[in-house]
Amino acid sequence: MVEKEEVQRVAQLALLEIEPEQMDKFSRQFNEILEYMEEINELDLSQCEAAFHITELKNVFREDKVEPSYNRDVILKNAPDSEDGAFRVPKVIER
Amino acid sequence: MEYEAVIGLEVHIQLLTKTKIFCGCSTDFGAPPNTHVCPVCMGMPGVLPVLNKKVVEYAIKLGLALNCRINKFSRFARKNYFYPDLPKGYQISQYELPILEGGAVEIFINGGYKKIALERIHMEEDAGKTVHKPDGSYVDFNRAGVPLLEIVSKPVMHSPEEAGEYLKSLRRIVRYLGICDGNMEEGSLRCDANVSVRIKGEDKLGTKTELKNMNSFKHVEKALEYEIERQIDVLKEGGKVIQQTRLWDEKSGITKPMRSKEESFEYRYFPDPDLVPLIIDDKWIDDVRKTLPELPKEKLERFIEEYGIKPEDARVLVEERELAEYFERAAKESKEPQSVANWILSELLGYLNRDGKEIKDTLIKPEQIGKLVELVEKGIISGKIAKTVFKEMYNSGDDPEKIVKEKGLIQITDRGEIEKLVEEVLESNPKAVEQYKAGKKNTIGFFVGQIMKKTKGKANPKIVNELLVKKLEEK
Ligand SMILES: [Zn+2]
Numbered sequence: 001m002v003e004k005e006e007v008q009r010v011a012q013l014a015l016l017e018i019e020p021e022q023m024d025k026f027s028r029q030f031n032e033i034l035e036y037m038e039e040i041n042e043l044d045l046s047q048c049e050a051a052f053h054i055t056e057l058k059n060v061f062r063e064d065k066v067e068p069s070y071n072r073d074v075i076l077k078n079a080p081d082s083e084d085g086a087f088r089v090p091k092v093i094e095r
Numbered sequence: 096m097e098y099e100a101v102i103g104l105e106v107h108i109q110l111l112t113k114t115k116i117f118c119g120c121s122t123d124f125g126a127p128p129n130t131h132v133c134p135v136c137m138g139m140p141g142v143l144p145v146l147n148k149k150v151v152e153y154a155i156k157l158g159l160a161l162n163c164r165i166n167k168f169s170r171f172a173r174k175n176y177f178y179p180d181l182p183k184g185y186q187i188s189q190y191e192l193p194i195l196e197g198g199a200v201e202i203f204i205n206g207g208y209k210k211i212a213l214e215r216i217h218m219e220e221d222a223g224k225t226v227h228k229p230d231g232s233y234v235d236f237n238r239a240g241v242p243l244l245e246i247v248s249k250p251v252m253h254s255p256e257e258a259g260e261y262l263k264s265l266r267r268i269v270r271y272l273g274i275c276d277g278n279m280e281e282g283s284l285r286c287d288a289n290v291s292v293r294i295k296g297e298d299k300l301g302t303k304t305e306l307k308n309m310n311s312f313k314h315v316e317k318a319l320e321y322e323i324e325r326q327i328d329v330l331k332e333g334g335k336v337i338q339q340t341r342l343w344d345e346k347s348g349i350t351k352p353m354r355s356k357e358e359s360f361e362y363r364y365f366p367d368p369d370l371v372p373l374i375i376d377d378k379w380i381d382d383v384r385k386t387l388p389e390l391p392k393e394k395l396e397r398f399i400e401e402y403g404i405k406p407e408d409a410r411v412l413v414e415e416r417e418l419a420e421y422f423e424r425a426a427k428e429s430k431e432p433q434s435v436a437n438w439i440l441s442e443l444l445g446y447l448n449r450d451g452k453e454i455k456d457t458l459i460k461p462e463q464i465g466k467l468v469e470l471v472e473k474g475i476i477s478g479k480i481a482k483t484v485f486k487e488m489y490n491s492g493d494d495p496e497k498i499v500k501e502k503g504l505i506q507i508t509d510r511g512e513i514e515k516l517v518e519e520v521l522e523s524n525p526k527a528v529e530q531y532k533a534g535k536k537n538t539i540g541f542f543v544g545q546i547m548k549k550t551k552g553k554a555n556p557k558i559v560n561e562l563l564v565k566k567l568e569e570k
Binding site: 013015052053055058060063064065066067068069070072075076085086087088089090091092 | 130146
């Protein structure tokens with residue numbers, strides 16, 4: 001069971017605000033998802049290695065060769081705010 | 096009660112690749128903001144990062160130089176957090192299965208060698224750069240995606256000096272390998288420190304703080320000194336050290352707790368599904384091994400052994416690979432490697448320091464230093480004149496032989512000629528001769544000076560002295 005505190009914590013890490021009246025709904029939905037995933041545990045997977053990738057690909061590289069970057073105006077087009085070629089964001093304190 | 100500090104360092108080095116770690120954007124420093132960016136390093140939906148092979152090669156290089164275990168199988172992970180300089184909302188890094196584990200950085204301290212054990216070294220991408228202005232924070236993503244290696248030491252250092260030596264040694268090695276320029280002021284080598292104190296003899300580690308914002312070797316040592324003292328004071332007063340991140344403030348010379356939200360970071364690492372596993376086979380490792388240069392410590396030992404120069408001089412010479420190679424080329428031109436070392440260390444470095452230049456900037460070719468030393472050794476010029484010649488070489492880059500010939504600086508070693516000069520000087524200074532005869536032996540300095548004046552310093556001082564004494568005694 002996922003407790004409300006945990007839902008709150010997940011929301012915080014994702015920088016989401018959850019209204020108090022939405023809490024019950026989210027907790028219920030979280031639990032439904034987790035219960036559904038629990039079904040996997042009914043299978044015997046002791047002989048299976050964890051699959052981190054669905055393809056068998058390994059060692060995909062690029063050579064260290066410079067390719068043209070994007071036009072800055074195009075890159076900045078989607079930004080809500082920009083100035084002097086930089087993205088401008090609300091003031092943040094040092095991490 | 097005696098306390099002991101325990102220090103572990105986390106060093107980030109920016110790799111000298113031409114392009115970023117997962118895209119073809121240039122890593123050149125100093126471009127206008129956001130001109131070296133593309134959908135991959137900006138984290139736009141639907142793009143795929145592809146690993147720069149050179150980054151792996153450089154990591155293997157460092158692994159070989161520091162005797163790390165090179166993991167045959169390694170993978171990338173996402174480190175999740177929000178900050179404006181991180182376009183994707185996560186940083187691609189390595190978590191479990193980093194490319195390198197173990198190994199050590201050897202340092203020279205208190206006249207001996209000591210190995211500082213490493214925990215791990217992993218590959219990751221750099222974040223962008225934020226400039227804080229009154230009307231907001233300005234973000235430039237040119238640096239986002241520049242390849243980094245993070246080198247994590249075990250908590251095995253016990254003094255700021257040890258930490259400083261560790262950093263210097265590590266910097267020297269990455270510069271020899273040519274994988275990082277090691278410039279702390281410009282941020283291509285960055286250092287965070289974990290530090291705690293405990294009562295000496297105890298095994299359990301004390302509560303640590305993490306120190307950030309130290310932009311030079313000097314500041315790393317100063318920050319550690321301050322923080323160790325601060326923690327000891329807290330404990331002595333019966334208090335407890337709080338686990339926190341503290342920023343070094345170089346103006347006030349103290350560390351301050353960082354003003355951040357109360358939340359502790361939880362990075363929720365998970366394997367990056369966009370990047371496939373990395374397999375490194377023995378052949379690849381062997382191929383990289385063949386490209387390894389001679390490392391500083393090996394070079395140091397060889398210089399002492401092969402050229403018979405003083406260990407303390409050899410230590411300075413191997414500090415920079417370019418300087419070491421310069422010395423070696425010069426030494427091969429001469430039979431007196433120690434003299435060559437002296438000229439480079441005192442005269443050449445003296446001039447270069449004065450002018451704020453580096454060894455690669457000098458007009459003097461190393462072979463010319465060797466030739467200069469030979470001119471002195473063969474008695475063609477005196478040591479004093481050699482300094483004049485050196486100055487000329489430094490300014491013009493001309494061959495010492497050419498300067499000596501053109502300026503007529505060849506030493507006078509002809510005994511007959513010097514004898515004549517000695518007689519002249521004695522005859523024209525009868526008073527001084529009397530003083531000498533009366534027992535004032537140091538009058539000889541005056542005569543030497545007179546002869547040097549007449550010959551513009553070119554007379555062989557040994558012969559001058561010898562003949563002076565002989566003539567004076569005869570009188
Ligand atoms: Zn890019």
